[in-house]
Amino acid sequence: MLPFARQLEHLGYAGLKAENVSTLQVNLGWRCNQACKHCHLLAGPHRPEQMELDTIDAVIRVVERWSIPNVDLTGGAPELNPHFEYLVDRLDRSGTHILARSNLTILLEPGKERLAEFYRDHRVELVCSLPYYQEDLVDRLRGKGVFQKSLEALRRLNRLGYGEPDSGLRLNLMYNPAGAYLPPEPGALEVQFRRNLAERHGIYFHRLLTLLNMPIGRFKEFLERSRNYERYMGKLVSGFNPATVAGLMCRTLISVAWDGRLYDCDFNQALDLPVLPGLPRTIGDFDLPTLATRPIRLADHCYGCTAGLGSSCGGHLTGALGT
Ligand code: SF4
Ligand code: SF4
16 A cells, blocks of 8 residues: 555645644544444443543633634533533633534433533534434444434434524534445535434435545454454545545644643554644643644545545545546
8 A cells, every 4th residue: 555645745835734623623522422433433321531620721822822723622512511601711811712522412311411402502503413314324334223312312402403504503414334335426415314314204404415434443453353344444535535635624623632732633642643843832831823834644544534425524625536
């Protein structure tokens, strides 16, 4: 396999660099009320990792000091962090745009009965995982009963105005494949999702984002168990699409881990590949001019971001397949 960095060199991207930091992605901890088969972390109910209050305060200081326009809250289930509401409240006052990645079922957990209203009151944009519109497939990937709970959570959000065209309460869904294959064409899939969820369940949403399963974490374990790892990597490498490189999310985003360390993205965090030596290492050392033009730490899992139409936490990266 041609190393990913060499592949980019051939395209004139030797030493791929960031272009700015318009998004601070904050991983609030690896604890989750679910333990999905495709998780790129190894998140689950018994993970102890949680961002502590002094790190959260450092995040708030960075957003205010450097006027970071977007903050993307993720986990695990970010809502399980005991300081979650404090963080959202402070970020809201700073004027930054807040996006939270929710697994939906968390809205039904004991003690979280007001979470949907809290999101609405702070105008938080939501990206909610729903790998398909059929019960058996979702439950197989995410656990028994998850599909029905996800529908109930979506209905609750819809009742509050989330997903309505002009409400300003953005509700996006996140699809990922159920196995070792690339996501299908997103436009047609979104039509299928919209029709099925509306007709069968009365649920509506704004956009469907597609995310490829990265060959790391629990998904990598699955690939290895099923002896599919080499074949899947081969698909990612042969699907390399040069048109995706300009839009790679690490060029405009930086990721803060639960312990305050800085990574080029959440995937590098999962692999414990921090930003390159010589750069600010933690949120306490954050320096925008340095990080906005930093060289990015690449490895072969990066082929997961450039295969087919490309993949990122914001969905696919290009409308065209490469040549
Ligand atoms: S994929 Fe998301 S919801 Fe599932 S275990 Fe991982 S963090 Fe939790
Ligand atoms: S895995 Fe991370 S560092 Fe690699 S290309 Fe994707 S976003 Fe960039």
